[in-house]
Amino acid sequence: MCYFDHTLWQCGYWRWGPFRQQCNKEYRTGETCGLRLVYQTYLINDPCQLCEKVDKKQRRLAKMAQDVDRWAREGGRGATIQRTQAEMHDLQLEIDKLLRDHDIRKNSVNY
16 A cells, blocks of 8 residues: 555546555565555646547548548549548547547546
């Protein structure tokens, strides 16, 4: 039951911070007992790194969709449209994976 700082973002994502105080169960200097308790929680109003990555990828996906629509109206770019649609599919899979990772971490026990 050693004490650590705790960082919490507005979206619910969290992480452990640095070691702060040793508990009575551990007698060796510099060692921890393995159990983590919150010493202090720091609330951050900015989006977490995963949210920023998701936002960036979603903006890129929206731009690609606009490009595909424009190219379809203009005509004559079939290969470019197919390649971009494949990239859009891969990008959507990346976004889905990031969102899954974010939800797993957000909903895990953090205390």
